[in-house]
Amino acid sequence: MSQFLRSYLTVIWFGLASILIAGLLLGISAVLRPNKPSEEKLLTYESGVDPVGEGWSQSQIRYYVYALLFVIFDVEAVFIFPWATQLERYAGFGLIEMGVFVAILVLGLVYAWRKRVLRWA
């Protein structure tokens, strides 16, 4: 197997190890801890009062415009990374290219700002 794929295999081992360790400790805990459920104890916590309605209550997500902007900007940030590593080779040409790119990016942000969507709606 190539060194490249082996590195990613290590990632998988680390992921498994974390689950194993947590599982092991939870297992030890399962042996040691008491287990006496009662109806009162299993009630959803709501500051000591009986819970009203469902836990999955409706709430307004107020930052969805930010979330849309975030997706756009995050994808654009991905484009900047490869450019950043090769800047030495691209020199002035790359600089102007990325200047245009970032300028368009900033234009989008300024537009959103002027349209007053960067507010807690």
Place this chain on the structure above:
Amino acid sequence: MHALLASDVPYWAQSLLRVLGGLVAVLLPAGTVVYLFLFKMMSFMQSRLGPMEAGPYGSLQLFAEVGKWLQKEDIHPARADKFLFKIAPLVVLASTFLLVVVVPFGPDAWFTNFEAGIFYALAVSSVSVLGILIAGWASANKYSLLGGLRAAGQLVAYELPMVLAVIGVVIQAGTMNLQEIVVAQNAGSMFGWDGLGNPYLLTQFVGFAVFMIAVQAELTQTPFDMPIAESELVSGYMTEYSGFRFLIFFIAEFATAGVFSMIAAVLFLGGWGVPFSWFGWTSLGDIDNWMNIVGPLILFTKMIVLTFLIMWVRFSYPRFREDQLQGFAWKVLIPVSLVNIMVTAILKVAF
């Protein structure tokens, strides 16, 4: 962990050693941060002594705590989504372990040496928010749900400044490989003087400041702890958790603080290295083998300094509001880091 081991060690043994090393690299910072800062520094800042009974100066308090939490009942609320409720802490802990994989500890002491290491780190770091969102949703509790949604909103705000702050470093180093970033800093020179190398803390100070603010938000430490917010949401997404599952959240939070400080140290403070001119090294190949032992200690020291900064801010400032964080991120941090990128690029091309 590569050259230290003879090459005839079989693959399974190598992997086992790596995983054990990773365990130390996750739990040691977590323990140090909790004892040194959360127990002791916070106590001193508030004119009290903190734990004093278990061991000298309460140094064994952590073991006592783990022993205590192991014996606590694990309560699953009747209304909760049982399966998701149980796996959520594991997801958060797994993200910490996946993050530590890329940190280089010495010239040969690394777990993986990805070409796009920093990119991987940025991608994996947001997995913990997924776990928090699962926890908030599965608890079927109004406080938890609000906490989880706030965590998601926070991700939207801080993730972008963090990514953009790192780009400045990538431009300067010309690589995304964390090992090469360390070498570039320690082998570098400032105006021909190489006595200190060229830590990017000096040239990328703006990027460092933005990065540390974003880390503070990522770790949900106090100026940005809206997902937990004891005074409004009881304990946010952790409200329904008890016993050892709660402790896993807690360990993961401080372990991630340690790992993020290590990554910040690698990016801005020169990581495991000392300025190469001190010992007449010029490249990665020249470095003596003893750096594989000393390197992790140097990185650990730098990590302590950075976690100290994080905790100092945490204990000193009151909480932001969620909309203030969004406004701050989009109106201040992102424009500043975009300007930082362009200025860095212009200077890099000019010199």
